[in-house]
Amino acid sequence: MSDHLTPDASPGSSAQASLQNSQFLVDLRQQMLRFARLQLQDAQLSEDAVQEALMGALKNSRSFSGCSALKTWVFAILKNKIADILRQRRRFVDADQLVRKDREAHNHDELFDQSDHWQKSERPKKWVDPESAIYDKHFWRIFEACLSHLPARQAQLFMMREFIELESHEICASAEISVSNLNVTLHRARLRLRECLEDNWFGVEG
Amino acid sequence: MKSCREATRLMSESQERSLNVREQARLRFHLAMCTPCRNFGKQLKILRRISKSYVEGGPEDTKK
Missing domain, CATH: 1.10.10.10 (Winged helix-like DNA-binding domain superfamily/Winged helix DNA-binding domain)
Incomplete structure (x- = not known):
């Protein structure tokens, strides 16, 4: 993960720039966690899903026009992960x-x-x-x-x-x-x- | 269809499946006479749009 955060990882990519902005990352992570927890009702599963979605974003070299496009994309990944988890899970009624x-x-x-x-x-x-x-x-x-x-x-x-x-x-x-x-x-x-x-x-x- | 409960139920279900011709006709008849249920129908669509922007990260893309 850290090698994708070094300043010269991908010069000129605004998505990379967004991901190097630590405040942006912290806020984004918080928001993603809140979104995942609401739906999964499970702190650990939510952490994992958010982590995976963020890692996916860091690995991918596609460029975005700015923070907001990146965010939409990261949330789309997270949404897919949650969908997978929900489809697999069969325990609800208590x-x-x-x-x-x-x-x-x-x-x-x-x-x-x-x-x-x-x-x-x-x-x-x-x-x-x-x-x-x-x-x-x-x-x-x-x-x-x-x-x-x-x-x-x-x-x-x-x-x-x-x-x-x-x-x-x-x-x-x-x-x-x-x-x-x-x-x-x-x-x-x-x-x-x-x-x-x-x-x-x-x-x-x- | 006489009842608002039934009309709102059908409108809610129409978000998941297509209503059949008979259901559509009953619903249309009710909505022609019932303003609150017409408002409810519009609000269902707004709820869907709001949910979509929420998922797209709506909470931070704000001006205020």
Whole structure:
């Protein structure tokens, strides 16, 4: 690893320059770890996946236009590693999650009234200018907080689907659940996540 | 389709599979009358876009 970090390893490559910037590397590593831990729920596995992704980046001599292109690429590698790990892993359900299930069902029901229409206070409102949110670092803090407030199982399946972009059948195989169970869980996760984002960001008067 | 719960369920599932013609028709009928569910549908697409930018490293590529 160290020989790729020497100043003359690849003169003129901006990706190399980015990787020699130690603050950039430290920040990037932190972010990658957070991303991996959210999904793998396992510190050691996350460390390994991040390490491998970074090593891959250091070895590769492709050049990038700057830190942000490099970062996108490193995250793409990390995403593939996490996908591999998730596809191989078949242990998910534990007692804790089973206990949570009752609570989830209960909260879910509070969104709708007895005739299954939205409760008045829960009706989704129009989100103004969602595009600008992704350029606001405060928004990402809210987003991560909302994700971590989801019940573990919901968050996990949501991330497998939306972050790692596994197909339904792959998620069902990995998590050992039925398609209908997956659909119910994703529905709940989306209902909750959108509610949290509306309550804490999109519905808050600027 | 009368219920918002059912409409949001179908919209969520449409992110994983194509709805059949009958489901599409029922959903369209409901959405024509229901603004909150239309908002929900748009927000599902926004959630997907947000997730994508998050994975692409969104949190650091910010101005503020």
